[in-house]
Amino acid sequence: MDGESETTASIVDGVRMRLMDDWRILQNVFKLVQREETICADPQQWQQQKIVDFMQPDELKEKETSTLSDIEEICQQVIKYSVKTSHGRFHNQLFGQMDPFGLAGSWLTEALNTSSYTFEVAPVFSLVETEVISAVCRLAGYSHGDGIFAPGGSASNMYGLVLARYKRIPSVKSSGMFGIRPLVIFTSEDSHYSLKKAAHWLGIGADNCIAVRTNAKGQMALDDLEGKIKAAKESGLDPFFINATAGTTVLGAFDDLDGIADVAQRYGLWMHVDACLGGAVLLAYKNRSLLKGLQRANSFAWNPHKTLGVPLQCSLFLTNESDLLARCNSIEVNYLFQQDKFYDVTYDTGNKSIQCGRKIDAFKFWLMLKARGYGLYGHLVDHAIEMARLLEQKLRARPDRFRLVLDQHEYSNVCFWYIPKAMRVPSSEENEDWWARLYTVAPKVKEQMAYSGTLMIGYSPLSSRQLGNFFRMVFTCFPVLEAAELDIILDEIERLGEL
Amino acid sequence: MDGESETTASIVDGVRMRLMDDWRILQNVFKLVQREETICADPQQWQQQKIVDFMQPDELKEKETSTLSDIEEICQQVIKYSVKTSHGRFHNQLFGQMDPFGLAGSWLTEALNTSSYTFEVAPVFSLVETEVISAVCRLAGYSHGDGIFAPGGSASNMYGLVLARYKRIPSVKSSGMFGIRPLVIFTSEDSHYSLKKAAHWLGIGADNCIAVRTNAKGQMALDDLEGKIKAAKESGLDPFFINATAGTTVLGAFDDLDGIADVAQRYGLWMHVDACLGGAVLLAYKNRSLLKGLQRANSFAWNPHKTLGVPLQCSLFLTNESDLLARCNSIEVNYLFQQDKFYDVTYDTGNKSIQCGRKIDAFKFWLMLKARGYGLYGHLVDHAIEMARLLEQKLRARPDRFRLVLDQHEYSNVCFWYIPKAMRVPSSEENEDWWARLYTVAPKVKEQMAYSGTLMIGYSPLSSRQLGNFFRMVFTCFPVLEAAELDIILDEIERLGEL
Numbered sequence: 001m002d003g004e005s006e007t008t009a010s011i012v013d014g015v016r017m018r019l020m021d022d023w024r025i026l027q028n029v030f031k032l033v034q035r036e037e038t039i040c041a042d043p044q045q046w047q048q049q050k051i052v053d054f055m056q057p058d059e060l061k062e063k064e065t066s067t068l069s070d071i072e073e074i075c076q077q078v079i080k081y082s083v084k085t086s087h088g089r090f091h092n093q094l095f096g097q098m099d100p101f102g103l104a105g106s107w108l109t110e111a112l113n114t115s116s117y118t119f120e121v122a123p124v125f126s127l128v129e130t131e132v133i134s135a136v137c138r139l140a141g142y143s144h145g146d147g148i149f150a151p152g153g154s155a156s157n158m159y160g161l162v163l164a165r166y167k168r169i170p171s172v173k174s175s176g177m178f179g180i181r182p183l184v185i186f187t188s189e190d191s192h193y194s195l196k197k198a199a200h201w202l203g204i205g206a207d208n209c210i211a212v213r214t215n216a217k218g219q220m221a222l223d224d225l226e227g228k229i230k231a232a233k234e235s236g237l238d239p240f241f242i243n244a245t246a247g248t249t250v251l252g253a254f255d256d257l258d259g260i261a262d263v264a265q266r267y268g269l270w271m272h273v274d275a276c277l278g279g280a281v282l283l284a285y286k287n288r289s290l291l292k293g294l295q296r297a298n299s300f301a302w303n304p305h306k307t308l309g310v311p312l313q314c315s316l317f318l319t320n321e322s323d324l325l326a327r328c329n330s331i332e333v334n335y336l337f338q339q340d341k342f343y344d345v346t347y348d349t350g351n352k353s354i355q356c357g358r359k360i361d362a363f364k365f366w367l368m369l370k371a372r373g374y375g376l377y378g379h380l381v382d383h384a385i386e387m388a389r390l391l392e393q394k395l396r397a398r399p400d401r402f403r404l405v406l407d408q409h410e411y412s413n414v415c416f417w418y419i420p421k422a423m424r425v426p427s428s429e430e431n432e433d434w435w436a437r438l439y440t441v442a443p444k445v446k447e448q449m450a451y452s453g454t455l456m457i458g459y460s461p462l463s464s465r466q467l468g469n470f471f472r473m474v475f476t477c478f479p480v481l482e483a484a485e486l487d488i489i490l491d492e493i494e495r496l497g498e499l
Numbered sequence: 500m501d502g503e504s505e506t507t508a509s510i511v512d513g514v515r516m517r518l519m520d521d522w523r524i525l526q527n528v529f530k531l532v533q534r535e536e537t538i539c540a541d542p543q544q545w546q547q548q549k550i551v552d553f554m555q556p557d558e559l560k561e562k563e564t565s566t567l568s569d570i571e572e573i574c575q576q577v578i579k580y581s582v583k584t585s586h587g588r589f590h591n592q593l594f595g596q597m598d599p600f601g602l603a604g605s606w607l608t609e610a611l612n613t614s615s616y617t618f619e620v621a622p623v624f625s626l627v628e629t630e631v632i633s634a635v636c637r638l639a640g641y642s643h644g645d646g647i648f649a650p651g652g653s654a655s656n657m658y659g660l661v662l663a664r665y666k667r668i669p670s671v672k673s674s675g676m677f678g679i680r681p682l683v684i685f686t687s688e689d690s691h692y693s694l695k696k697a698a699h700w701l702g703i704g705a706d707n708c709i710a711v712r713t714n715a716k717g718q719m720a721l722d723d724l725e726g727k728i729k730a731a732k733e734s735g736l737d738p739f740f741i742n743a744t745a746g747t748t749v750l751g752a753f754d755d756l757d758g759i760a761d762v763a764q765r766y767g768l769w770m771h772v773d774a775c776l777g778g779a780v781l782l783a784y785k786n787r788s789l790l791k792g793l794q795r796a797n798s799f800a801w802n803p804h805k806t807l808g809v810p811l812q813c814s815l816f817l818t819n820e821s822d823l824l825a826r827c828n829s830i831e832v833n834y835l836f837q838q839d840k841f842y843d844v845t846y847d848t849g850n851k852s853i854q855c856g857r858k859i860d861a862f863k864f865w866l867m868l869k870a871r872g873y874g875l876y877g878h879l880v881d882h883a884i885e886m887a888r889l890l891e892q893k894l895r896a897r898p899d900r901f902r903l904v905l906d907q908h909e910y911s912n913v914c915f916w917y918i919p920k921a922m923r924v925p926s927s928e929e930n931e932d933w934w935a936r937l938y939t940v941a942p943k944v945k946e947q948m949a950y951s952g953t954l955m956i957g958y959s960p961l962s963s964r965q966l967g968n969f970f971r972m973v974f975t976c977f978p979v980l981e982a983a984e985l986d987i988i989l990d991e992i993e994r995l996g997e998l
Contacts, residue, residue, distance in 0.1 A: 004885045008784070011875060012882040016979035020541055025603040025870075030529045033610045042519055057618060057846045061626055071600065071870050075607055078862070082611050082623050093620060095856075098612050101570065104524040108574055110605045111532045112581050113597050113810050119556060120949075121592060124581050127560055151650030152854045162700055176704025178681040193832045194855055201661055201853055203702025205675025206830065250834050285507070305856070311612050313858055331705065333692045335749050335959035340939075340968070342946035347556045354700055355651045356693055357594075357804070359812055359858075363577070371524075371570050376510060383511040386503045440839075447841035450619075460834035469839070480515035 028072045036079045040087035041097060041479070050453030051087040053080055083456070088479035089489070092456040094249070094277055096476030099309040101371040105364030106311045116149070116358040117336060117350025119343060126347050129362040132369075136302070136318055139282045139374075141295030146325050147318035148352050149361040153276035154194035156301030156317040159354075161185065161198050161241060163299060163319060164270030166328040168240045173328065177203050184208045184232050187243035188220035189464040190251065192274055195243050208237070214464055218253030218406070220244065222263060229267050241270045246291055246300075247278025250460050250472055251406060252413030254278055257293030265296075273300035276315070278411055280307035280477070283378040287385050290410060295320075307384065307412065308377055309478040310365045325352045380477035384412045387475045391486050400424050401494060405462070405470050412475035415460075418445060420497050439468025441497065448496040455492045527571045535578045539586035540596060540978070549952030550586040552579055582955070587978035588988070591955040593748070593776055595975030598808040600870040604863030605810045615648070615857040616835060616849025618842060625846050628861040631868075635801070635817055638781045638873075640794030645824050646817035647851050648860040652775035653693035655800030655816040656742070658853075660684065660697050662798060662818060663740045663769030665827040672827065676702050683707045683731050686742035687719035688963040689750065691773055694742050707736070713963055716909070717752030719743065721762060728766050740769045745790055745799075746777025749959050749971055750905060751912030753777055756792030764795075772799035775814070777910055779806035779976070782877040786884050789909060794819075806883065806911065807876055808977040809864045824851045879976035883911045886974045890985050899923050900993060904961070904969050911974035914959075917944060917996050938967025940996070947995040954991045 004012075032038060040049045055063070060081060084090065086097040109125070119126045129149060137145025150156040165172055169180060177183070183204050187195045189211040199209040210232065213224040225242070232239045242264050244255040257273060264271035273294060275281075279302025281290045294300060299319040304310040319325055330351040337351050350358065369377075391414045395402040401424070405415035417438055425434065442459035449455050459469045473489070475481070503511075531537060539548045554562065559580060583589065585596040608624070618625045628648060636644025649655040664671055668679060676682070682703050686694045688710040698708040709731065712723040724741070731738045741763050743754040756772060763770035772793060774780075778801025780789045793799060798818040803809040818824055829850040836850050849857065868876075890913045894901040900923070904914035916937055924933065941958035948954050958968045972988070974980070 003888060004882065005785075008878045008881050008885075011878045012979055015871070015875065015879060016981070019599070019977075019979065022599040022870075023538065023540060025599050026529070026532065026606065029603045029606050030525070032607070033525065038607075038610045039522070041522060052622070055622070056842055057622070057626065058843075060622055071603075071866065074866070074869055075603070078607065078623050079611070083613055083620050085611065085613050085620065093614070095612075095614075100518070100521040100524050103609060103612070104528045104570075104574070106609045107525065107528050107606055108531070108537075108577065110602060110609060110810055111537045112578070112584065113594075113602070114582055114584050115592070115594075115811055121582050121584065123551070123554070123556070123559055124577050127556065151654070151858070152856045154853060154855045155650070158700070172702065172704065173699045174704050174706045176681060176698070176707050177676045177702040178679060178704075180677060182675060182677040192855070193830055196830055197828065197853055199675070200672045200828075200830075201657070201701060203664075203671065203676040205671065205673050205677075207673045208675050286504075303856075311609055312614055312856060329696065329699075331692055331695055331699075334962060335957070335971070338942070338959070338968075340942045342942065342949070343555055344557075354653060354696055356653045356691070357651045357802075357811060359650070367570065367573070370573055371521075372514070376514065379507045379510045380514065382507050383503065386507075389502060443837070443839045443841065450841070458834070460837070463833060469837075472834070478518070480511055480518065482515070 025071060029075060032072070032075055032079060036076055037084065038079050040084040043088055046088045049084070049087060051090050051456050052083045052450060052453050054450040054453065055081060089455045091474050092458045094306045094474055095312065096474065097309060097478035098311050099368050099478055101368045102310045102364045105367035109360040109363050114360065116360055117348065117356060119347035120341070122360065125360045125363055126349060128366045129349060132362045132366050133316070133318065136282070136316060140300065140318060142318065142320040144320050144322040145318060146322050147316055148325060148349065149358070150315050150317050151355065151359070152313050152315050153192070153274070153301050153303045154197065156276065156315045157194050157243070157272070157274055158198045158202065159317040160272035160299040160301065161202055163321070163324055163328050164241045164272065165202070167270065167321070167324060181236065181238040182208060184210055184237045184239050185241040185243065186210050186212050186225055186228060186239065188212045188214050188245055188255065190214045190218055190248040190253065191243060191245045192249050192276070217410070218248055218251040220255045220260065222256065222259045225260070226263055229263070239267060239269055241272065244271065244273045244297065246273050246275035247411050249277065250413070250462055251415060252277065252409050252411035254290045254410050257291065257297065261293050261296035271297045273297045275300045276303040277306050279303065280381045283374055284381040285378050286382045304365050307381060307476050309476060310368060314361045314365050329354060377477060380480065383480065384475040384477055387481050387486065388412045388414050390483060391473060394486050394490060398490065402490070405467065414473045415470050417441065417470045418493050418497050436468070442469040442471055445493060445497050448499050452496060455489065524570060528574060531571070531574055531578060535575055536583065537578050539583040542587055542978070545587045548583070548586060550589050550955050551582045551949060551952050553949040553952065554580060588954045590973050591957045593805045593973055594811065595973065596808060596977035597810050598867050598977055600867045601809045601863045604866035608859040608862050613859065615859055616847065616855065618846035619840070621859065624859045624862055625848060627865045628848060631861045631865050632815070632817065635781070635815060639799065639817060641817065641819040643819050643821040644817060645821050646815055647824060647848065649814050649816050650854065651812050651814050652691070652773070652800055652802045653696065655775065655814045656693050656771070656773055657697045657701065658816040659771035659798040659800065660701055660740060662820070662823055662827050663771065666769065666820070666823060667739045680735065680737040681707060683709055683736045683738050684740040684742065685709050685711050685724055685727060685738065687711050687713050687744055687754065689713045689717055689747040689752065690742060690744045691748050691775070713752070717747055717750040717905070719754045719759065721755065721758045724759070725762055728762070738766060738768055740771065743770065743772045743796070745772050745774035746910050748776065749912070749961055750914060751776065751908050751910035753789045753909050756790065756796065760792050760795035770796045772796045774799045775802040776805050778802065779880045782873055783880040784877050785881045803864050806880060806975050808975060809867060813860045813864050828853060876976060879979065882979065883974040883976055886980050886985065887911045887913050889982060890972060893985050893989060897989065901989070904966065913972045914969050916940065916969045917992050919996050934967070941968040941970055944992060944996050947998050951995060954988065
């Protein structure tokens with residue numbers, strides 16, 4: 001063909017003719033997912049299957065760069081050395097095992113490979129996104145709700161900040177923040193780091209993200225909040241935004257939303273709730289009161305990919321200021337959001353978004369809700385929280401070997417120390433040195449966890465309490481654990497702790 | 500169990516006991532992907548299979564809310580009414596058919612469901628991400644390269660802006676943009692709208708995103724760029740950033756990167772290249788010169804999910820200022836990026852990112868490259884561009900029925916008008932009214948495309964040239980088209996144009 005060299009033409013022909021054969025790779029991947037214990041969801045197999053076959057980065061790199069020619073062989077190796085996050089003993093992150101219906105939805109959207117921006121290329125998925133957002137708004141008690149799926153909780157929190165800033169000073173959209181009074185935001189010292197990062201990106205500055213002290217339960221201290229707002233005003237700053245947290249990253253604490261709403265109202269501040277972790281409580285029966293006051297917040301973020309087991313990523317930003325999202329984020333885009341289309345273009349949701357192309361994150365969640373119903377997830381959330389309380393009991397029943405960080409956590413996180421045999425001393429001898437040594441235990445046990453592959457639980461320090469490393473066990477809807485499993489977990493920590 | 504009501508306990512038990520059966524849903528989805536023509540990649544079937552079974556939003560909504568009880572039935576319906584973007588006659592967006600190896604990689608990462616932030620939970624995928632970034636830096640001629648996968652091109656362009664701002668005024672990270680001289684950025688009038696949106700979000704302001712005129716080929720006019728930088732400086736503004744475009748959204752034009760680099764150097768501005776569309780040329784043999792000068796840019800963005808056929812999303816941000824990304828975006832995060840881990844924590848890439856949880860977007864691309872090799876994609880990119888030139892020839896060969904927007908485009912976009920029978924008049928009668936009518940043709944033909952489901956090509960106006968709607972045909976690596984297919988496409992437009 002004109003202009004195209006013979007080499008290019010014959011190579012290209014080769015690809016074209018093999019292409020239908022290439023699609024068989026999906027069959028191979030499907031077999032691998034079943035055969036190679038990629039998922040490890042079956043409780044019968046938890047004892048036999050490793051969560052991870054851990055190798056140090058340099059060792060693993062050597063494996064990787066060896067000349068594997070066969071794609072199936074490569075995929076087998078990738079599975080072998082990857083972490084099996086759906087293994088029932090993976091409790092290392094705020095997400096756990098996937099819901100199978102979630103993965104089914106995810107595979108289907110991947111196979112249909114489209115973008116959320118217009119009804120034109122995502123007709124079904126546009127409606128699905130709208131439906132999920134409406135449902136969540138109803139659950140939250142938002143009568144003028146609107147929302148968007150965002151690429152993770154950090155982005156969802158940024159949406160809140162941008163909306164609040166736009167409402168306070170609309171001209172920022174066109175003229176920027178030059179020459180205005182310094183804006184400041186408030187969030188608790190135990191809240192997620194994304195608020196600080198967002199303050200940096202949005203030009204507010206990380207230092208203008210003011211950390212409010214937390215109380216004994218890990219909640220934002222209302223008096224400190226109010227004091228810091230007043231102080232900021234007095235020093236000529238412009239407070240405009242409070243971030244409350246529903247489910248802090250480490251302790252799982254829920255801020256007093258009603259109390260914060262009162263403060264926000266009193267000072268005319270936008271109230272956003274980072275409910276990325278704790279939003280799942282929207283569906284719960286017994287624990288719903290943890291979110292009391294949420295309906296008074298101007299916006300909130302929720303990641304159903306955490307507690308609920310929706311595959312990563314699934315993050316929602318919701319606001320009760322109906323048309324603000326579109327007004328704030330839209331600009332004229334002629335090539336994509338044409339106004340002379342042959343259908344109702346209000347179904348093109350893309351212009352509410354800071355993204356252009358956008359993954360279909362709503363469908364997998366929607367399919368889960370269709371498959372099981374909202375109520376069922378409510379019971380699973382209650383059960384996960386119940387398991388957390390039961391673990392606390394079991395930890396208290398082994399007082400020489402374990403120590404709780406909080407007597408009772410509010411959500412499905414449980415934070416605790418393991419005390420190795422050699423450190424079991426009378427409480428009078430638990431001095432500063434003893435504690436300093438205790439803080440080094442979790443990283444060591446964690447290393448044993450990785451090498452044995454039998455259990456994965458994260459650890460963390462907590463600077464707001466000047467506490468060193470402790471374990472943070474996180475319960476999620478999946479795996480659906482039974483009480484006996486908790487003893488297995490504690491026994492395994494004890495075993496690994498003495499290796 | 501204590502505290503848990505009988506209802507919750509029995510419902511939860513039910514879920515637990517059915518869970519291993521639920522996993523069979525993957526088998527059903529796998530069957531559907533094959534049976535229900537979800538992919539439609541087979542050229543033998545293009546004539547028989549519809550790209551979309553279009554319904555207006557309200558009609559479709561009714562379908563959806565009907566009480567489908569069976570999940571498989573729901574999935575069937577979702578497939579039926581979704582757009583088959585991998586159908587060989589879908590040319591509606593800047594992305595086209597997927598590479599099967601890309602989808603295989605995507606299914607595998609979805610099944611392993613993890614996040615890119617740490618080596619701990621993504622050992623293989625962390626190495627893979629690093630490997631892909633290094634390879635792309637080498638291709639781009641970056642000797643001090645670093646990068647990150649971002650959720651789409653808009654986010655990747657934001658990374659460039661944030662890095663440039665941080666380099667110019669490091670204190671913005673901590674103190675924000677209050678009280679500093681207004682920052683301004685420059686981008687061509689034909690460039691992507693994400694720059695304007697980013698300017699809004701980052702607090703720079705959309706009006707401080709200054710549009711530079713384009714020349715006859717659709718490239719940024721260097722004299723206008725320089726004039727506008729000077730004018731901005733004279734009026735007390737602080738120019739700090741030029742965005743060049745490699746592959747504009749509509750015309751596919753490539754800015755003169757070397758020329759822009761000269762200007763950037765002269766005025767001490769950060770040069771970023773939005774190569775989201777045109778970055779694929781990095782792999783090409785014959786068309787590599789389109790990116791001449793890229794190595795002089797401080798950063799660039801590239802979406803392999805466009806031309807190359809990687810499933811959505813796959814977007815890279817690259818910079819040649821090695822350690823700037825980490826310095827700019829990191830903050831201390833004790834619960835996730837602990838420094839006392841048992842492996843080399845420089846493999847934890849999460850702190851370079853504005854996201855916390857982050858999808859594994861590198862692996863599907865890496866697997867494609869393993870399966871076919873870089874060189875092969877180079878030939879496919881050259882072939883896609885060659886097909887675009889051939890389409891131009893074929894359009895010129897039907898001068899009464901088609902009209903090109905540019906005589907010759909540079910990349911794989913081809914923009915043209917269709918002239919319906921009733922409008923075929925002597926050129927002397929092609930007056931303003933005639934053109935106004937011509938601009939209404941594409942939306943009408945597009946409607947017929949949707950209802951017939953035989954072909955999907957996007958349309959767009961181009962305000963920089965005061966042009967009304969025309970078709971924008973986009974060639975991508977997949978489907979691998981033959982010359983004869985181009986006649987089928989033009990014949991089909993003619994057929995639909997007379998309905």
